[in-house]
Amino acid sequence: MGDIKLTDDQRSRRSEIEEARLKVSQASSEVNRLISKCEHVIVSVGWYGGTKCLICKAIDLGWYCPDSPDHLCDYDWDVDDEGFENEGGELCKHCGSPEERK
Numbered sequence: 001m002g003d004i005k006l007t008d009d010q011r012s013r014r015s016e017i018e019e020a021r022l023k024v025s026q027a028s029s030e031v032n033r034l035i036s037k038c039e040h041v042i043v044s045v046g047w048y049g050g051t052k053c054l055i056c057k058a059i060d061l062g063w064y065c066p067d068s069p070d071h072l073c074d075y076d077w078d079v080d081d082e083g084f085e086n087e088g089g090e091l092c093k094h095c096g097s098p099e100e101r102k
């Protein structure tokens, strides 16, 4: 900031913006919290077997599975520390569809 002095007016505008920013980040972590607790109701979207939750509207949570109780194909994936999925099976435990389906 150096030696530049803000006027009172500028300062109050600055804190208005800071407050609004804080609200945005609180609201967005609230959204994430709610989505992480969502008991997804999965429906199939599109021709490619994509998925969407009717409650939180999250999309592409996995492949749509006709046989799995939560309607998502389950490949026993683990996610490592860096967020990569690994050690998954090739076939869904429920419907037997392969993971590669493009």
Ligand SMILES: [Zn+2]
Pocket (backbone or CB within 6 Å): 035, 038, 039, 040, 041, 053, 054, 055, 056, 057, 058
């Ligand atoms: Zn959901």
Ligand SMILES: [Zn+2]
Pocket (backbone or CB within 6 Å): 064, 065, 066, 067, 068, 072, 073, 074, 092, 093, 094, 095, 096, 097
């Ligand atoms: Zn499946």
